[in-house]
Amino acid sequence: MKRPTIIIIGVIIVTLLLGVWLYLLFGGNSAAPDENYADLNLPNSTDVIVTTNDDSTSQEPLIDINELEIIQQITTDSVIGFQEVQDTPTSTPFAYYVEPGVGNIYSINLETGEEKRISATTIPGASKAAITPDGNWALFQAGQGGSAAFSLGEVRASSTNLALEPINEAILDFASTKDNTFLYIARDGSGTVAIEYDPVTETSQALFSLPFNEVRMDWGSSRDDTHYIYPKANKHLPGYLYAFSDNTLKRLPVAGFGLTAVGSQESVLFAHQADETYQSGQYIIGEDTTTNTVAEFLPEKCTDLDTRDMFICGVSNEPFNYYTPDEWYEGTQTYSDNFWSIRPTALAGTYLRNITDETGRNLDITNLQAGFNSERVYFQNKNDGTLWIYHLDREPNSN
Amino acid sequence: MKYLGALLAIYLLFGAFAAQAQTSLDAFGDFSDLTSLEGINFDNVTTQAPADTSPTITIGPNFPQPGEAYTATFNDYSAGSFGSNITWLVDGEAVPNSTNRREIELTAPPAGQSQTVSLILNRANGSTDRSDLVVQPLYVDIIIEPQTHTPDFYLGRSLPSPGSLVNATAIISDGEVAPADLVYSWRVNQEVIGLGPIRGGQSVSFETSRDDELIVTVEVSRPNGTKVGGNSILIPSVNPYLRFYESNPLFGIKNRPASDPLSFVGNSVTLRATPYHLDSRVFNDPSLIEWSLGNNTLPNQTANPYEITLETTGAGGRSSLNFHVRDIDYVLQGARDSIDISL
Numbered sequence: 001m002k003r004p005t006i007i008i009i010g011v012i013i014v015t016l017l018l019g020v021w022l023y024l025l026f027g028g029n030s031a032a033p034d035e036n037y038a039d040l041n042l043p044n045s046t047d048v049i050v051t052t053n054d055d056s057t058s059q060e061p062l063i064d065i066n067e068l069e070i071i072q073q074i075t076t077d078s079v080i081g082f083q084e085v086q087d088t089p090t091s092t093p094f095a096y097y098v099e100p101g102v103g104n105i106y107s108i109n110l111e112t113g114e115e116k117r118i119s120a121t122t123i124p125g126a127s128k129a130a131i132t133p134d135g136n137w138a139l140f141q142a143g144q145g146g147s148a149a150f151s152l153g154e155v156r157a158s159s160t161n162l163a164l165e166p167i168n169e170a171i172l173d174f175a176s177t178k179d180n181t182f183l184y185i186a187r188d189g190s191g192t193v194a195i196e197y198d199p200v201t202e203t204s205q206a207l208f209s210l211p212f213n214e215v216r217m218d219w220g221s222s223r224d225d226t227h228y229i230y231p232k233a234n235k236h237l238p239g240y241l242y243a244f245s246d247n248t249l250k251r252l253p254v255a256g257f258g259l260t261a262v263g264s265q266e267s268v269l270f271a272h273q274a275d276e277t278y279q280s281g282q283y284i285i286g287e288d289t290t291t292n293t294v295a296e297f298l299p300e301k302c303t304d305l306d307t308r309d310m311f312i313c314g315v316s317n318e319p320f321n322y323y324t325p326d327e328w329y330e331g332t333q334t335y336s337d338n339f340w341s342i343r344p345t346a347l348a349g350t351y352l353r354n355i356t357d358e359t360g361r362n363l364d365i366t367n368l369q370a371g372f373n374s375e376r377v378y379f380q381n382k383n384d385g386t387l388w389i390y391h392l393d394r395e396p397n398s399n
Numbered sequence: 400m401k402y403l404g405a406l407l408a409i410y411l412l413f414g415a416f417a418a419q420a421q422t423s424l425d426a427f428g429d430f431s432d433l434t435s436l437e438g439i440n441f442d443n444v445t446t447q448a449p450a451d452t453s454p455t456i457t458i459g460p461n462f463p464q465p466g467e468a469y470t471a472t473f474n475d476y477s478a479g480s481f482g483s484n485i486t487w488l489v490d491g492e493a494v495p496n497s498t499n500r501r502e503i504e505l506t507a508p509p510a511g512q513s514q515t516v517s518l519i520l521n522r523a524n525g526s527t528d529r530s531d532l533v534v535q536p537l538y539v540d541i542i543i544e545p546q547t548h549t550p551d552f553y554l555g556r557s558l559p560s561p562g563s564l565v566n567a568t569a570i571i572s573d574g575e576v577a578p579a580d581l582v583y584s585w586r587v588n589q590e591v592i593g594l595g596p597i598r599g600g601q602s603v604s605f606e607t608s609r610d611d612e613l614i615v616t617v618e619v620s621r622p623n624g625t626k627v628g629g630n631s632i633l634i635p636s637v638n639p640y641l642r643f644y645e646s647n648p649l650f651g652i653k654n655r656p657a658s659d660p661l662s663f664v665g666n667s668v669t670l671r672a673t674p675y676h677l678d679s680r681v682f683n684d685p686s687l688i689e690w691s692l693g694n695n696t697l698p699n700q701t702a703n704p705y706e707i708t709l710e711t712t713g714a715g716g717r718s719s720l721n722f723h724v725r726d727i728d729y730v731l732q733g734a735r736d737s738i739d740i741s742l
Contacts, residue, residue, distance in 0.1 A: 078650055101649035127551075127651055144551035144651075190566070190602060211601055212568045214544045214556050231542050232556040236635045240540045240570075251510065251538045251572045253466050288509060300554070329555045330642060330675070331655035382654065 071358045071390050074108055078385025081129030082378055083176065084371035093372065097387055098129035103140050105155065119155060121162040132180040137199045139174055139182050152199055175219040183219050196223045208249045218262050221306060228263040235273050235326050254283050254290065258325060262311065264304035267344035269311055271299055278320035282344035294349035295340050298325055303368035303377060312377050314365030315340045334383060336362035339390060352395065454480065454520050456532040462628040465510040465536045473501045473518055482523035490515050507536040510573045539630040540570045541617055548682040550673045552654045559607045559636045561731040563678040568602040569617045571628055584618040598622060607636045609731065639677040641722060641736035646671040646706055660717065660739035667710040672722035674734050681732045687725040693718050709740065717741045
């Protein structure tokens with residue numbers, strides 16, 4: 001072939017490619033207007049698919065562990081479950097968390113800030129998880145509502161693949177215990193049954209049953225602790241508080257419209273609608289007495305500290321109203337919380353920290369959970385689902 | 400007027416209840432058949448010795464819950480108490496400031512405990528009559544479970560809406576939750592549910608009417624007919640409504656409603672229209688479900704018809720995105736709302 005012919009063919013090819021590129025750049029979107037608003041048609045798959053990614057051993061320090069910060073953000077994205085993992089009281093503590101949508105598990109070394117993916121097994125639609133305090137087991141929920149699927153995963157030190165087992169029960173709520181077991185409630189006919197499951201021995205033990213489904217649980221830290229039960233709250237509907245302890249389900253003298261509660265072995269913090277606002281109170285179990293509290297709070301923004309006979313609560317300056325807590329559940333009401341400690345048995349409450357001053361952000365606290373020896377309290381910001389730590393051990397007079 | 404009606408209904412209900420209860424109390428029934436029920440000792444459930452001309456004590460409410468305030472009233476149908484001295488005792492101790500009063504205020508004891516209310520009548524002719532009433536309060540909790548929709552992240556309970564199903568469950572206990580081997584009589588407003596008393600009928604289902612409020616009443620009896628407790632609650636029936644939330648295939652639905660107007664940050668956004676308190680049957684199989692942008696109906700060919708994905712075309716502007724879900728056979732079961740989209 002002659003040289004001019006080759007050059008002409010080359011120019012033609014280049015011109016064609018240039019034309020295609022220009023077309024795609026300026027005129028390629030030929031969809032009809034309605035098609036621009038089509039749904040992505042993504043099915044809500046809840047099948048468990050085991051996929052792995054070998055790029056899982058990155059050990060770069062990713063988290064800025066500032067030893068001076070009292071309140072610290074440790075994830076930039078939302079999480080669906082978390083747990084402090086510590087082998088012994090003197091060993092290095094880790095914060096484990098689970099990524100939404102995929103169910104990958106990460107650990108953060110709280111001394112070095114090193115973040116590591118310890119499970120790369122993908123669980124599509126992962127929406128909730130609980131991890132045992134030894135870090136060896138995780139219970140996952142994938143999907144939501146009636147189509148939710150549940151599976152148990154064993155974390156293996158030698159691999160980032162979880163050993164997954166499906167759980168064929170209609171679980172409504174679950175949590176891990178300090179004994180490295182799981183507590184959950186599941187549908188049982190028209191009612192529910194509460195069960196402890198030991199993943200090591202693969203044994204289950206029924207704790208109690210209830211004749212209704214709309215259950216809200218405040219789990220104790222072990223099977224033998226007191227567990228509190230009440231119907232899910234609505235400001236228009238009466239709620240009643242029950243406690244399961246010593247193998248007995250008891251009705252406590254706490255009731256009211258929109259009732260919510262959180263309890264310890266010694267006492268209960270509760271709130272309900274009264275006089276067109278949401279009022280807080282406390283019930284002392286040993287004395288069988290109820291009294292008002294020094295601060296108004298949502299019990300779902302509190303957690304008890306096993307070791308200190310104390311609750312840590314996120315308390316907002318914004319007053320509650322006739323629509324509490326429904327609007328908070330809906331997301332139409334948010335709060336900017338500060339930390340308080342409440343000691344019901346001492347009838348005392350103490351203002352601890354201004355969160356906005358400490359962090360520069362307004363945090364709407366939810367899902368509080370105390371770590372080992374109550375040195376740290378983990379919580380999520382309801383606004384974005386991110387995970388935070390409140391370092392109680394760094395507070396002056398923390399004991 | 401609506402509230403007067405409700406009050407009248409409650410008054411009639413409890414009036415009838417009181418009459419029945421008093422009759423059964425006077426019959427002084429045999430409670431021994433139920434003393435084996437775990438957790439509850441029925442030996443001392445509210446009882447009163449019968450006497451033709453003796454004064455009687457009635458209390459209101461008829462079955463106070465533990466710790467609840469109640470009123471004890473002296474009734475002397477023989478009218479022979481004129482000029483008599485009246486003395487009230489509770490567990491053998493005189494009630495302060497109660498001398499010669501025909502009605503006193505008392506507080507029921509805690510769960511699992513009983514209280515004996517005594518009335519001593521020293522008549523003008525020198526004779527003395529005494530009447531005792533043992534109050535052993537029980538908790539009779541009514542738990543309402545509307546079968547209506549709320550999103551999964553919503554931690555609360557949904558509410559009934561017109562025509563929706565509602566499950567009601569009674570839990571009776573004197574501190575410890577007892578088995579369900581009792582006879583339950585349920586009423587919604589004046590309508591008896593289940594065609595009458597049901598042994599073991601701890602839970603019932605009913606369909607709500609178009610009323611804004613419903614009175615749910617349960618009376619609990621032993622199999623021999625003697626009543627042991629009851630409760631009545633007022634529950635609302637609300638119209639369903641919508642909230643729009645952004646949704647992400649990976650992270651799921653955001654738990655705060657989308658801002659209105661919603662401004663695009665990226666090239667696309669997925670919105671989910673979430674009905675609150677819509678009958679679950681309608682939510683799962685709506686006869687009308689429709690998205691529209693301005694006046695143009697949008698195709699609805701998705702696995703989740705409550706979601707829609709919007710993509711930018713490069714042109715700017717503002718339009719109204721509308722969503723409508725309804726049961727066309729029962730038009731109150733539905734919701735319609737819109738959100739402005741800003742490009």
